[in-house]
Amino acid sequence: MLIKVNAQNDTNGNPRRGWIHYSAEGRFLGFYPEGYDDGGDVLRDIRKAEGEAYPSVNITPKEYKRLKGLVA
Numbered sequence: 001m002l003i004k005v006n007a008q009n010d011t012n013g014n015p016r017r018g019w020i021h022y023s024a025e026g027r028f029l030g031f032y033p034e035g036y037d038d039g040g041d042v043l044r045d046i047r048k049a050e051g052e053a054y055p056s057v058n059i060t061p062k063e064y065k066r067l068k069g070l071v072a
Contacts, residue, residue, distance in 0.1 A: 002047060004034075004056040007064035016064045019043060019054075031067045 001024070007016040021029040032043045047054075059067075 002050050002054050004054050005059045005064065005067065006056065007059050007061045010061070016061060018064065018067060019046075020067065021046060028070075031070045033068055 001022045003020045003022070005018050005020060009015050015034075017034040019032045019034060021032065023029055032046075034043070
């Protein structure tokens, strides 16, 4: 399962978005920051395998920074 997260843009106006990846059992598998490359090849492959509908949640910049520390 993938969940898209959105935080406010940073002070330079750059977006802070990413994807949290969970197993079917709810185990955390990784966090993938979404850059201008839409997350890269790894995330593109995961999105293809998981399907097309993803929940999206807004988070704080502090939570986004914490998630980035967990990059897979």
